[in-house]
Amino acid sequence: MPGEADFIELLPDPELRSDRLLLGIRHFDEPFLLTVSLSQGLGSSDLWLDRGRAGKARLAEFRRIGDRVLFAVRNKHFLTSGDEAAVRAGDESFALSVVWSGPVLREENGVVVVDATGLVVADHDRVAEHLHAHEQGDYTIDESASLPLVADSRTGPRAVRLPALLTFRGPGRGRAVQAVAADPRAVTVVQQLNLMRLPATPLPVRRYHPASGGYGIGYADHGLVGRAGTQVRFQPRFRAEPGGDPVVFQIDPAIPEPFRSAVVEGGNWWQRAFARIGLPDAYRVEPGGAGFDPYEPGVNGVVWVHRAGRGWSLGQGLTDPRTGEILHARVRLGSQRVEQVRALGEALLAPYGRPDEAERLAAVEELVLARLRQLAAHEIGHALGFMHNFAGTGHPEPSVMDYPHARIRVTEEGDLDLSAAYGTELGPWDHYLVAHAYGRFGEGEEDTALAALRREAAEAGLTYVSDEDAQGPHAAHADAVPWVSGADALRALETMLRVRRIALDGFSAGVLPPDRQTGELEERAALLHLLHRHEVAAVARLVGGVRYAYGLAGEAGRGTEAVEAATQHTALNRLAELLRAEQLALPHAVLDTLTPPAIRYGRTEQYLDTGAGRIFDPFEAVRAATALVTQQLLDPARLNRVAWQHAADPAVPGVADIVDTLLAATWRRNDPVPGDLPGGAAVQHAADWALLDHLLALLDDTALHTPVRMSLRGAVRRLATELRCQGDEQAREAGELIRAFLADPGSVRLDPLPRVPPGAPN
Structure with missing residues (x-):
């Protein structure tokens, strides 16, 4: 507020020392928010210690005991309401953390002066712990090369910012640190310590509802014991009011x-x-x-x-x-x-050296701009208080809170069209989010009005599925897979496979700017070869998939429902077809164009691995594309779900059905591999062996329930019997390997599962 004294004062050092920070403290025992930011980061995507990083907030306060000042931090997830005795019981039940203390230097005009250098030059963001957790080694602050940035410090009535230059000394042997630090033995960042007073007039709370699409933040209030549940959750939102500050x-x-x-x-x-x-x-x-x-x-x-x-x-x-x-x-x-999206556009359109190069490059540039518009809306949506909705692609208009893959259209002439790759406005779910979080209602009408909003959203088909239920190996919801290009998973897969084939068949040096070294063509080829990865994940989610909705116990709900048996069989069969050589082999347009990276260049994690020295390895390309399917379908959590669903409804495919369907496209394939296919039978054999290695490795996975493991073991044993009786040498060798593995797993060397280059973010 204008004219109000500073929350904490910055005081000049009478000794004129630039390495010492003196603070004048006016308010003791008054909680405020403590946050930590990095204004100079490390620059590694692996470590997340970025410029602009904001650490977790905590409640903090200054306390004075005799001639010392303490800086105490409290866990903001435990707040107790009630009378004075109840609040005291809550405060005394959970430990404080005194993270700094210093002597009182003097008192003047109601201000207690302390030397806060030690408070500011401390690892409040736990950078050293973060580096250790990410296997970069043990780092500690070098006090001789760390100091407060007094001239850059700021204070005011509401907040204080205290930056410090922190240097961390360590072994310097971590790969991620070595990749970015000038000297990985001395990592220097700038930490901003922010102290912010809480609003004098609290904003009226809006209770969190699981179907709201907002972040559910809050705390445990043990003052409610005996009257209600102790968990209190709110919808986070800005103070957006008519006539107020925007x-x-x-x-x-x-x-x-x-x-x-x-x-x-x-x-x-x-x-x-x-x-x-x-x-x-x-x-x-x-x-x-x-x-x-x-x-x-x-x-x-x-x-x-x-x-x-x-x-x-x-x-x-x-x-x-x-x-x-x-x-x-x-x-x-x-x-x-910008570069990721541009690489996608260039790989798809191969613009360079064509008669219509300018037109194609303009399409690539618009692709990048369209993605940035959507990305800005998405990330600001998080800052406004909204969570992901990974079912948003299935809405009448996609939600910006979903992860979008470029929607690529194939024209009647067989060309690729990127003109409508990303959305151009909010979807209905996004309008619902703002209405539910920021809508204003008459006194006593809020609960009824919000319930009506949720009901209208559900009736409009605005399904909501967020992070844990949509991402990762344990996700099972059939309607929510990030980065998919269409709501109908099977149709989206067909479209993306067609796009992939057109782009691979048209592959040339024109996918890369003419001033770039030709080794980078390999990266563009890998991008196209695995272009269908997200659609594979979406179709696989139908196998053993379920559907459910978020809500409260007192509301009507349908529980958890399995995906229809016929859909599961269709999805399984379609994925198995992707293990046939016709889908896995790269065309001559790719194989005849690639060269290894030039001297002083190298392969990054975006490239496929190679077992062929410096040369591109087609076998590894086959193995990686095979792994897109096997890593999804043979995930232990999925197999456990499949086993239970099959037990409850035999029409649903079981574990043996999954294995047999995959084997029908590989080891049990009964039609010849086309003779004009690059690599021919070698491509199919590479896929066969990659599948077998995965199946055998899975037998030792403790995440499988015992009945599931035994079902898998039986399917593999039956395969061994078949293969040992066949005339094909590869088949007989596979049968012998299975037999040996089942008898003594330690006697058999399995190839490690292939590494699939990262495909997100897009």
């Missing part, structure tokens, strides 16, 4: 044009949703000026972050733990996303 996001001027304008445009898509609920002036996105400072409490910033390698973008909000009010937000946009 929610403004400023865009980092470091983002070059035309990308900056695309980010502004995409971020402003949310304006329409706020206008629809009667708050037309409550939100906007604008370019930041020359003094753009995303670490100031009053600035919601979109920060441009550079990293080595493929990395994610991120939207975060700092919230008042008492109410869920978002006090400050920050978005990190990874600049490498």
